[in-house]
Structures are given as structure tokens and as C-alpha cells.
Amino acid sequence: xxxxxxxxxxxxxxxxxxxxxxxxxxxxxxxxxxxxxxxxxxxxxxxxxxxxxxxxxxxxxxxxxxxxxxxxxxxxxxxxxxxxxxxxxxxxxxxxxxxxxxxxxxxxxxxxxxxxxxxxxxxxxxxxxxxxxxxxxxxxxxxxxxxxxxxxxxxxxxxxxxxxxxxxxxxxxxxxxxxxxxxxxxxxxxxxxxxxxxxxxxxxxxxxxxxxxxxxxxxxxxxxxxxxxxxxxxxxxxxxxxxxxxxxxxxxxxxxxxxxxxxxxxxxxxxxxxxxxxxxxxxxxxxxxxxxxxxxxxxxxxxxxxxxxxxxxxxxxxxxxxxxxxxxxxxxxxxxxxxxxxxxxxxxxxxxxxxxxxxxxxxxxxxxxxxxxxxxxxxxxxxxxxxxxxxxxxxxxxxxxxx
Amino acid sequence: xxxxxxxxxxxxxxxxxxxxxxxxxxxxxxxxxxxxxxxxxxxxxxxxxxxxxxxxxxxxxxxxxxxxxxxxxxxxxxxxxxxxxxxxxxxxxxxxxxxxxxxxxxxxxxxxxxxxxxxxxxxxxxxxxxxxxxxxxxxxxxxxxxxxxxxxxxxxxxxxxxxxxxxxxxxxxxxxxxxxxxxxxxxxxxxxxxxxxxxxxxxxxxxxxxxxxxxxxxxxxxxxxxxxxxxxxxxxxxxxxxxxxxxxxxx
Numbered sequence: 001x002x003x004x005x006x007x008x009x010x011x012x013x014x015x016x017x018x019x020x021x022x023x024x025x026x027x028x029x030x031x032x033x034x035x036x037x038x039x040x041x042x043x044x045x046x047x048x049x050x051x052x053x054x055x056x057x058x059x060x061x062x063x064x065x066x067x068x069x070x071x072x073x074x075x076x077x078x079x080x081x082x083x084x085x086x087x088x089x090x091x092x093x094x095x096x097x098x099x100x101x102x103x104x105x106x107x108x109x110x111x112x113x114x115x116x117x118x119x120x121x122x123x124x125x126x127x128x129x130x131x132x133x134x135x136x137x138x139x140x141x142x143x144x145x146x147x148x149x150x151x152x153x154x155x156x157x158x159x160x161x162x163x164x165x166x167x168x169x170x171x172x173x174x175x176x177x178x179x180x181x182x183x184x185x186x187x188x189x190x191x192x193x194x195x196x197x198x199x200x201x202x203x204x205x206x207x208x209x210x211x212x213x214x215x216x217x218x219x220x221x222x223x224x225x226x227x228x229x230x231x232x233x234x235x236x237x238x239x240x241x242x243x244x245x246x247x248x249x250x251x252x253x254x255x256x257x258x259x260x261x262x263x264x265x266x267x268x269x270x271x272x273x274x275x276x277x278x279x280x281x282x283x284x285x286x287x288x289x290x291x292x293x294x295x296x297x298x299x300x301x302x303x304x305x306x307x308x309x310x311x312x313x314x315x316x317x318x319x320x321x322x323x324x325x326x327x328x329x330x331x332x333x334x335x336x337x338x339x340x341x342x343x344x345x346x347x348x349x350x351x352x353x354x355x356x357x358x359x360x361x362x363x364x365x366x367x368x369x370x371x372x373x374x375x376x377x378x379x380x381x382x383x384x385x386x387x388x389x390x391x392x393x394x395x396x397x398x399x400x401x402x403x
Numbered sequence: 404x405x406x407x408x409x410x411x412x413x414x415x416x417x418x419x420x421x422x423x424x425x426x427x428x429x430x431x432x433x434x435x436x437x438x439x440x441x442x443x444x445x446x447x448x449x450x451x452x453x454x455x456x457x458x459x460x461x462x463x464x465x466x467x468x469x470x471x472x473x474x475x476x477x478x479x480x481x482x483x484x485x486x487x488x489x490x491x492x493x494x495x496x497x498x499x500x501x502x503x504x505x506x507x508x509x510x511x512x513x514x515x516x517x518x519x520x521x522x523x524x525x526x527x528x529x530x531x532x533x534x535x536x537x538x539x540x541x542x543x544x545x546x547x548x549x550x551x552x553x554x555x556x557x558x559x560x561x562x563x564x565x566x567x568x569x570x571x572x573x574x575x576x577x578x579x580x581x582x583x584x585x586x587x588x589x590x591x592x593x594x595x596x597x598x599x600x601x602x603x604x605x606x607x608x609x610x611x612x613x614x615x616x617x618x619x620x621x622x623x624x625x626x627x628x629x630x631x632x633x634x635x636x637x638x639x640x641x642x643x644x645x646x647x648x649x650x651x652x653x654x
Contacts, residue, residue, distance in 0.1 A: 284498040288560070291454055291492040292511035292567060293484045302514065307501045 032380070039377040041370035042157060046149045047171045050366075053135050054169060055119075057127045058145040062086045066150050068160065070170040073130060081128060094122070094131035112137075120144060132169035157374065163338040163349075165358070165368040173371050177340045179378065181255070181348035184341045185330060186323040188259025189266055194316055196263075197270030201315075204271070205278035206300055217275075224268035232332030235261040240333055247345055253335030256344040261329045266319035273318060277311020278304055314390045321386040325379065327352035351379045407432040407571065407601050408453060413467035415448060417460070422448050424625045425467070430618070432570075435593060435602045437616035437633065439609060441648070444622040446605050450573050453603070454490040455483055471571065488515060491564035495576040497556035499548035499563075504540050507548045507559055511567035526566050534562035535592055554585025561592065565600075572596065574604040578611065590615050609649060613637050621645045 047067040048054060054070065056062060062084060065073075072078040073091055082088045099108070099115070102122055108114050116139035123129055123144025131144070138146070152160075152173045160174020200220065204213050239260050244252030281304045289299040305312070335347025336357065355372050362368040406429035415423040423445045430436045438446040448457065453471060457463045469476050476486050488511075499507050508527040517523060527544075531537040536558040540551065548559055557577060564572060574593070578586035593602060593615045606612050612619055613633060620630040621644070629636060629645045640646045 282498060284494050284496060285500060287456060287459065288492070288494060288498045288563075289500070289510070289514070290459070291456065291487055292514060292563065293487040294510075294514035295484060298514045302510070303500050309501075 035373060035376050035380060038370055038373035040374075042152055042173060042367065042374045043154065044151060045367045045370065047152055047173065047367060048149050048169060049171070051135055052132060052169065053138060054147040054149060055123055055131045055133070055138075055142070055144045056147050057123055057129055058143065059127060060086060060089075060145065062147070064148045064150045066156065067152060067170045067172055068156065068162070068174075070149070071162065071164075071167070071172055074132075074169060089128040092126050092129040094126075094129050094133075096133045096137075116140075116142075161340060163354070165362070165371050171367055171371075173367075173374075175351075175371075175375060175378065177338050178349055178351050178354055178375065180340050181334075181338070182324055182350040182352075182379075182382075184344075184348055185255050185258040185262060185334060185350055186320050188255060188344055189262035189323040190316060190320050192259055192263030193266040193270055193319055197267050197315070197319070198274060198312065200267075200271050201275040201278055201312075202300060202305075205275045206296075206304060220268050220271050223264070224272075228265065228326060228328040229332075231261050231265055232329035235329060235333040243345075249345060251335060251347065253333055253347055254345050255334060255341050255348040258330045258334035258348065258350070259344065261333055262323040262326055265326060265329065266322050269322050270315045270319040273315035274308065274312045277308035277315065280311070281307045310393050310396060314393050317386055317390050317393070321383055321390075324382055324386070325352060327356050331356055351375050355379075405432070406430055407472060408603070409468075409470045410452070411468040411470070413452070413469060414465070415445075415452070415457070416462075416464040418462040422625050423452075426627045428620060428627060428630055430601060430603065432601050433597055433599075434617040435597055435604060435615055437612035437619045438603065438605045438622060439607075439612050439619060439648070440622035440628075442607075445625045446620075446622045447575055449622065450575055450603055450605050451492075453571065453573055454487050454492050456492070458483070484515075488567050489569050490571045490573060491567065491569035492573040493557070493561050493564055493575065493577045496580045497553055497560055499556050499559055502548060503545050504548050504551070504559060505544040508563050508566050511563060515567060527562075530562040530566040531559075533565050533596070534558045535588065535595075536562055552585070554581050554588060557581060557585065557589060558592065561589075561596075565596075570601060572600045572602045574602060576605050576607060579607060586611075609637075621648060623648070 047070075054065070060081065062081065065084070069078070069084055073084075074093065076093070078084060078091065080088065080090050099118070103118050108118060115137045119131065119133065119137055120139040120141070120143045123131060123142070129144075130147075149170065157173055157175060158179075159176055160172065161176050162172035162174045163177055164172040200216075204216060204220075208216065235257055239257050240252035242252070243249065243254055243257050285303055285307065286299055289303045290296075294302065330350050331353040334350065334353065336349045336353060337347040338349045338354070339346070341348045355375055358368070359372050362372055408428075408430040410426050410428050413423060413426045414421065426449065438450060440446045451457050452465070452469055453476070455476065457465075465477060471486070471490065474481070500510060502510070505527055508530050509523050512523050512526060528537060528541075531540065536555060539555060540559075543550070548556060551559065557580075561572075561577070578589045581589065590611060593604065596602060597617075604612075604616065616633045618631060619633045619636040621628045621636065621640075621642075623644055629640060629642045631641075636645065637649060640649065
């Protein structure tokens with residue numbers, strides 16, 4: 001009987017453990033599936049806002065337009081259809097506000113009840129006209145042609161330089177500037193954090209006596225525990241004005257400010273991991289170096305650091321990973337302009353900051369909403385790549401140290 | 404009497420612990436001296452005195468004299484780097500650097516400021532030949548030192564120590580982590596190296612001590628119990644403790 005009870009307890013515990021690990025795994029998988037399912041919606045939805053249409057003259061040979069082309073037309077950077085592969089005919093822009101230029105209020109009638117008919121007539125008359133209006137003004141026997149807008153393609157999504165998800169007539173979903181912004185800020189962060197972090201790690205691992213280390217190490221680890229919004233606040237009050245003053249800029253919210261803040265935030269990761277790696281250098285290896293007449297610095301630079309190199313690389317990459325995903329602090333100090341950065345002294349916008357700032361105003365199921373999920377997918381892929389790289393590097397390291 | 408290594412009334416303390424007690428000992432040039440004794444008897448500590456490796460440990464205090472080539476190596480004016488060029492060391496476990504085979508051997512020359520690549524290349528080959536490793540690695544000098552076997556790694560470490568032309572070679576149980584065949588190769592090598600170097604070797608393997616050494620020192624609890632000709636120590640030891648140890652009654 002007791003044996004039966006013991007077996008039963010074991011089975012129950014086993015079951016609970018199995019269940020919880022299954023649930024955890026499933027949750028992670030579900031989140032990823034959800035992320036990609038929502039994100040993929042960007043590519044299956046017209047970039048023109050629901051309830052609106054783009055119309056041209058029915059003799060216009062242009063069948064479809066991309067979002068970017070439409071923007072060029074409305075920015076009047078393209079003024080002739082031949083540029084877009086059509087016939088040689090200058091483009092006449094038409095927005096609903098322009099209707100007064102063509103018809104009087106009387107002609108349109110009460111409550112614009114003649115509007116559909118007049119629009120239809122207008123589109124018929126002007127061979128080069130392109131119009132953007134609400135589909136409730138679309139006449140049943142419309143004599144123009146409603147232009148099909150091509151969906152955003154994968155290539156456009158990744159290489160498009162314009163991020164205007166709520167632009168009219170057509171949303172611009174180019175995430176290149178956001179990806180570059182993210183990488184730019186992270187790169188800056190690692191350039192700042194790596195020298196300081198590595199120096200601190202070497203000091204802690206090789207030079208500091210145990211008393212100093214016992215004070216310094218917890219302090220460094222404390223850095224990791226400060227909420228990111230506090231870092232952002234610190235950056236906004238101290239670093240942003242300082243940058244503005246030093247470089248004499250109109251605004252201090254720049255990539256540099258983000259890099260500095262992220263650099264500080266990545267420090268604990270870099271210091272802790274590279275210090276651990278440095279400390280795994282076998283004592284015998286350091287002694288061998290000293291026994292050959294090397295001094296302490298030669299031993300550190302020629303033996304300890306090369307031995308710990310994979311660990312240091314992993315630390316740097318994980319530091320980048322921390323920087324790539326960081327949201328709040330970056331949102332507060334980088335100025336959030338979705339432009340491709342050329343120097344560290346320009347405002348940039350990162351992927352996480354974009355999601356955080358815009359998700360609240362994007363209607364659920366809307367193209368904008370889906371584009372933000374697409375951004376989430378990109379972020380996920382970047383961090384996944386980072387993790388795989390780290391796994392690969394530390395795997396290689398285990399192989400060499402097993403000898 | 405022109406001993407290359409000598410100690411006079413040497414005491415060493417790890418903080419409060421008295422690890423070496425009043426040791427006086429002389430070693431002649433071009434001989435192999437074996438240091439034997441049970442674990443914790445101080446023989447490794449004694450060995451590490453001669454290239455000042457004990458400096459790295461906190462709380463070590465030394466009294467008495469340690470002379471190498473007639474010079475007090477614990478004098479304030481002594482250049483430790485210079486000393487370590489004269490006194491090479493091979494450790495218990497093979498500990499090559501995470502570098503290529505070539506760079507492992509070249510390391511000592513490079514850190515000592517030698518930049519003549521022609522000289523370095525010649526010296527690397529010479530040292531590897533001396534360590535009886537050249538034929539096995541000459542085609543893979545650029546490969547990582549971790550890719551060769553443990554026995555080869557240990558001979559690489561010997562070559563590395565030889566490359567800076569020391570006068571004395573300290574060996575701390577150099578064959579204890581190796582298989583019997585590799586171990587035999589190392590012993591053979593020690594026999595060869597005796598022509599050019601003075602060698603001190605710590606070993607737990609008494610047969611090995613008997614085979615490779617000219618003189619043997621038996622340490623027990625920090626004291627030098629007996630020191631003399633290896634044959635004599637193994638055949639007719641004067642001290643009871645030595646006899647007990649070499650006949651395997653303790654240790």
C-alpha cells in the first residue's frame with residue numbers, strides 16, 4: 001500500500017513537471033506563431049486606407065501602382081505618366097477638396113448628392129487625372145477605373161526608406177530607416193560599452209584584490225537592476241542637454257544620446273560575462289606565461305584575453321542584444337525621427353521604440369497595426385540571430401576547453 | 404664546489420603555515436635532481452622558489468638564501484623577468500597557450516622583445532627538435548596547440564621553455580598527466596636535455612625518479628630529510644623515513 005502511494009506521488013509530480021514544461025513551450029510557440037501571423041498581414045492588405053479608392057481615367061494603361069509610386073505622384077515628384085510606364089500625359093492630381101475648382105456648389109447639389117456622378121464625369125474627361133476619394137462617392141456606373149494598389153512586398157517592406165504608416169493617400173511601410181536606426185544606436189552603444197566594460201572586467205578579474213572586487217562587482221550588477229525608464233529619465237535630464245550644448249545642436253535627442261544610455265545599460269552584461277570568461281583562464285596558463293619572462297600586462301593581453309576571446313565576443317553580442325531590444329530609455333532620448341541616420345548627432349527611431357509609441361494609436365487589424373507586428377517579427381529575428389551566434393560561439397569555446 | 408643552485412637555511416611560510424623548514428641544498432650543473440615525498444611535503448613549493456612563482460601567492464614569506472648562479476634571487480635589485488629567462492619551467496598538466504604550435508614556442512622570445520623573424524623561426528625549429536617533437540608537428544605548425552595529443556602538448560611546453568635558452572629547467576610532475584608511452588618519451592627527453600641544462604624534477608613516480616635523476620631529495624612535512632646520490636637513496640637510505648617511503652610503507 002505504501003509502495004503504491006509512493007509510486008502515485010512520483011507519477012503525479014512527474015505529470016506536473018511534464019505539464020508545466022509543455023505549457024511553457026506551447027506558450028512560447030504560440031507567441032511566435034501569433035507574432036508572425038499578424039505580421040504577415042502587412043503583405044496581404046492594400047496600403048490604401050479602408051473605405052477609400054484611387055481612381056484614374058479608364059483609358060490609362062497603368063493597371064497597378066505601388067505605394068511608393070503613389071507617394072511620388074502626390075508629392076508631385078512624378079508629373080508625367082510616362083515615368084511610370086504609361087503614356088505621355090501629364091498627371092493631374094485630384095483630392096476631394098479640389099472639387100470646387102471644377103464644379104460649383106449648386107452643381108454638386110444638396111449634401112453633395114451629385115458628387116458620384118460628377119466625379120465619374122470628371123475622371124472620364126481628364127485622361128491624366130488620378131483621384132483619391134471615399135468609396136461612398138463611387139458611382140454605380142463609374143466611368144473612370146478604380147486603380148488596383150499592389151500590396152506592400154517583402155522587398156518594399158525591408159528596403160523602403162519611408163515609414164509613414166498613416167500617410168494618405170497611401171501608407172508607406174518602409175522599415176529600412178527603423179532597422180538602420182536600431183542597428184546604428186546599438187552599434188554606438190557597443191562601441192561605447194565594450195572598451196569600458198572590457199577594461200572593468202580585466203580589472204576585476206586580474207588586477208583588483210578580493211576586497212575591491214567584493215565592492216565593485218555587486219555595484220556593477222546593481223546597474224542591471226535599475227528600471228530602464230529611470231535610465232531614460234537620467235538621459236533626458238543629463239545626457240540630452242549635455243550633447244546639445246557640447247555639439248551645439250538644435251536638439252540634443254540624438255542617436256548618440258541613445259547609444260550612451262544603451263551603452264551604460266549593456267555594461268553589466270558585458271562586464272559580468274567577460275569577467276567570468278577571463279576568470280576561466282587556467283592559472284597554469286598564466287603561470288606558464290610568467291615563467292617565460294612575460295610581465296603581467298603581456299600575460300593579460302597575449303594569453304588571458306585570447307583565451308577568453310569567445311566569452312568576450314559572446315558578452316559583446318549579448319550586450320548588443322540587450323541594446324537592440326531596449327525600448328523605454330531609447331524612446332525617451334533618441335528623438336524618434338524615422339530617417340536613415342548618417343551621423344550619431346541625428347535623431348533616429350528604433351524598432352522597439354516605434355512599436356511602443358505607435359501601437360496605442362493603431363486600430364486593431366489595421367494595416368498599421370499589422371506593420372507594427374511585422375516590426376516585432378524583425379526584432380524577434382534579430383535577437384534570434386544574436387542568440388544563435390552566441391550559442392555557436394560558446395559551443396566552439398566548450399570544444400576547445402575540453403582538451 | 405661550483406653548484407648552480409643552492410639554498411641556505413631556507414624557510415617559507417604561507418601566512419602562519421611553516422611550509423619549508425631550514426632547507427640547505429646544492430645542485431651541480433648538468434645534473435638531474437629529483438624531488439620526492441608525499442603530497443603536501445613542500446617539494447612543489449620548493450621547486451617554485453627558483454623562478455619565483457611563489458610570488459603570485461598572497462601571504463608568502465621567505466627567510467634564508469636562494470642562490471642561482473651564485474646570485475641571491477630574492478635580493479631587491481633582482482630582475483624577475485631576467486631570472487625567469489634563465490630558469491624555465493614545465494608544469495604538471497600540459498598548458499599550451501590558445502595559439503598555434505609555432506606561436507607557442509615563439510611566445511617566450513616575443514615577450515622578451517625579440518622581433519627577428521628569421522631567428523625566431525630557426526629557434527622554434529631547434530627547440531622543437533630538442534623536445535623531440537619536430538617530426539610530429541613540422542607540417543602543422545600553424546594549427547592550434549590544442550589539436551595535438553596530451554603527450555605532444557607536454558613536449559611542446561618543454562620546447563616552449565627551451566626556446567628562451569634557460570640554464571635551468573624546473574619540471575613539476577611533467578609526466579603525471581600522461582599515458583605510459585608519452586611518459587617514457589618525456590623521460591628519454593630529460594636524459595637528453597641533461598647535456599645542456601640543469602634539471603630539477605618533482606615526481607610522485609619513484610621508478611621515474613630512479614630512472615632519470617642523478618641526485619634525489621626526499622622531503623617530508625616541509626623538511627629535507629635526505630639528499631644524495633640517487634642510487635644511494637634508493638638502495639641504502641640513511642634515514643628510516645626515507646626507507647619507509649621508498650619501500651612504499653607510507654606516502
